[in-house]
Amino acid sequence: MSANASAAPRPSTEPAVEIVGVGKVFPGRRGAGVTALEDVSLQIEAGEFVSLIGPSGCGKSTMLRLIADLDAPSSGTVNVFGKPARQARLDQDYGIAFQQAGLLPWRTVRENIELPLQLHGAGRAARRARADELIELVGLGDFGDKHPDQLSGGMQQRVAIARSLVESPRLLLMDEPFGALDEMTRERMQTELARLRAETGAAVVFVTHSIPEAVYLSDRVVVMSPRPGRIVRLLDMRLGSAQERTDALREDEHFFERVSAVREALHGDAVASVQGKEAR
Amino acid sequence: MKRLRGAMLGIAGIVLLGVLWEAYKALAPANGVAINGLTVLPRTSDAAMPHLSTMLQRALDPVSSVPGSAPLWAAVLQASAFTLSVAAVGWLVGVIVGLVIATIMQRFRTAESALLPWVVLSQTVPLIALAPLVKRWGTFVHLGAFDWQDWMSVALIASYLAFFPVSIGALRGFSSPERAHLDLMRAYGVGWWRTHLRLRVPASVPYLVPALRLAAANAVIGTVVAEVSIGLSGGVGRMIIDFAQTGSSDPAKQWAPIFGAVIVGLVAAGAVVLIGLALGKYRRNEVPA
Numbered sequence: 001m002s003a004n005a006s007a008a009p010r011p012s013t014e015p016a017v018e019i020v021g022v023g024k025v026f027p028g029r030r031g032a033g034v035t036a037l038e039d040v041s042l043q044i045e046a047g048e049f050v051s052l053i054g055p056s057g058c059g060k061s062t063m064l065r066l067i068a069d070l071d072a073p074s075s076g077t078v079n080v081f082g083k084p085a086r087q088a089r090l091d092q093d094y095g096i097a098f099q100q101a102g103l104l105p106w107r108t109v110r111e112n113i114e115l116p117l118q119l120h121g122a123g124r125a126a127r128r129a130r131a132d133e134l135i136e137l138v139g140l141g142d143f144g145d146k147h148p149d150q151l152s153g154g155m156q157q158r159v160a161i162a163r164s165l166v167e168s169p170r171l172l173l174m175d176e177p178f179g180a181l182d183e184m185t186r187e188r189m190q191t192e193l194a195r196l197r198a199e200t201g202a203a204v205v206f207v208t209h210s211i212p213e214a215v216y217l218s219d220r221v222v223v224m225s226p227r228p229g230r231i232v233r234l235l236d237m238r239l240g241s242a243q244e245r246t247d248a249l250r251e252d253e254h255f256f257e258r259v260s261a262v263r264e265a266l267h268g269d270a271v272a273s274v275q276g277k278e279a280r
Numbered sequence: 281m282k283r284l285r286g287a288m289l290g291i292a293g294i295v296l297l298g299v300l301w302e303a304y305k306a307l308a309p310a311n312g313v314a315i316n317g318l319t320v321l322p323r324t325s326d327a328a329m330p331h332l333s334t335m336l337q338r339a340l341d342p343v344s345s346v347p348g349s350a351p352l353w354a355a356v357l358q359a360s361a362f363t364l365s366v367a368a369v370g371w372l373v374g375v376i377v378g379l380v381i382a383t384i385m386q387r388f389r390t391a392e393s394a395l396l397p398w399v400v401l402s403q404t405v406p407l408i409a410l411a412p413l414v415k416r417w418g419t420f421v422h423l424g425a426f427d428w429q430d431w432m433s434v435a436l437i438a439s440y441l442a443f444f445p446v447s448i449g450a451l452r453g454f455s456s457p458e459r460a461h462l463d464l465m466r467a468y469g470v471g472w473w474r475t476h477l478r479l480r481v482p483a484s485v486p487y488l489v490p491a492l493r494l495a496a497a498n499a500v501i502g503t504v505v506a507e508v509s510i511g512l513s514g515g516v517g518r519m520i521i522d523f524a525q526t527g528s529s530d531p532a533k534q535w536a537p538i539f540g541a542v543i544v545g546l547v548a549a550g551a552v553v554l555i556g557l558a559l560g561k562y563r564r565n566e567v568p569a
Contacts, residue, residue: 102463104483105564105565106562149565
């Protein structure tokens with residue numbers, strides 16, 4: 001149960017994300033900063049699905065924002081596909097989706113999905129073809145010309161995911177994308193995300209505070225603790241390849257066993273030594 | 281259906297106003313109501329409050345007894361069209377200036393701190409004080425074949441009133457996108473200008489449309505008042521003053537340009553409504569006011 005990813009053989013490419021000794025302090029009032037992350041190191045392989053889980057304030061979203069270069073680390077380095085995070089952002093090496101779908105209300109579903117392509121100068125015909133492909137992929141066939149306010153929350157989130165995939169990124173960053181959905185929609189979206197991920201082969205960094213969600217989707221789960229935010233445990237899931245992640249998995253014995261393991265790692269974070277809290 | 285109901289209510293409102301006018305004229309004493317020598321309700325004599333029918337009749341008659349003079353309504357319409365066109369120029373200039381100022385204030389925080397107080401302060405300068413100055417400055421402007429015209433001074437003053445609501449409304453609108461949208465644009469590696477065009481400008485439309493409506497009303501008022509204080513003839517502003525001088529002998533006549541000014545205001549407001557409809561897709565999440 002360590003950080004090494006030897007369990008699942010991967011194509012010999014450079015890691016998708018390499019975080020080394022990263023800290024993040026947000027400046028507070030009267031000079032007293034808030035330490036969101038302290039000395040965090042993590043390597044995520046190409047094609048790997050990694051969930052960041054932990055209570056509020058553990059810095060999991062901050063970590064995602066550092067990878068996306070939406071914030072800069074106070075110390076340490078963040079590399080994405082072997083380059084600095086800023087360069088990776090400018091090179092459009094990742095797709096991103098947030099808890100709020102963040103669709104532009106004046107654009108139709110298709111135009112929203114086209115947005116990144118349009119901003120990066122793709123031609124009209126190519127844009128449309130690609131957007132239609134994605135609309136099919138996320139199962140919104142008849143809704144291409146609808147506006148976001150005509151869609152349910154789950155459908156809006158599908159549009160946001162389609163938008164994050166439209167430029168075929170090798171890395172997908174997702175910050176609690178299903179956090180605002182009801183449980184049933186949520187499980188359906190998880191199944192779809194597992195399928196999409198199998199089809200695209202992209203690495204995924206997935207922030208969540210749902211244990212079953214993390215276990216169901218991930219190759220590895222990173223358990224974090226707050227004040228200051230740090231990694232307390234890396235847990236391999238080994239629940240089969242992405243193609244095998246169907247609804248049946250949710251009833252599987254291994255699934256429950258892994259859920260317990262994550263839960264104990266989470267709740268053990270107050271104990272001085274987390275080493276003795278292994279589930280088995 | 282809803283729109284029809286709105287139109288009906290609008291018409292009912294106008295009819296009610298007419299009924300009130302005539303009812304007051306019929307019921308109140310001719311010399312008005314005075315308490316301790318202080319007139320609290322206006323006189324109702326024909327000189328002070330002509331019948332609506334008299335006003336209408338007067339509008340159909342020629343402007344003056346000079347042979348061949350046009351009917352009053354035609355003269356008023358012509359003056360209204362002139363005022364409207366000057367106001368439109370003033371509105372357009374004001375909108376452009378307002379948008380530019382708002383863009384600068386959005387782009388540079390320090391510019392917001394530096395400019396915003398002046399923008400607010402600018403509106404406290406009385407229009408009447410400004411008009412002669414603008415006219416005088418205009419006389420110094422000679423660019424080749426271009427000479428400053430008086431109507432340009434009027435349009436400039438109109439734009440001075442029009443830019444204010446636009447700059448304030450646009451600044452609020454440009455600042456309205458959510459954090460998630462701004463993060464998204466940053467994630468796409470898009471610079472400030474394209475974020476402005478693709479995100480801030482479209483997001484500002486719900487704030488901009490009411491500002492444009494205010495700007496239109498301000499431009500019309502500014503034009504009418506500036507016509508008077510600069511002494512530009514041809515518009516309804518000047519016409520109101522001219523006709524008021526014949527008020528005692530021809531009391532119904534002075535009401536015609538007043539209605540002309542009302543028509544200018546209505547047309548201007550209507551034009552902005554059309555602009556708002558054309559921008560409908562940017563106003564989907566707007567709460568009906």
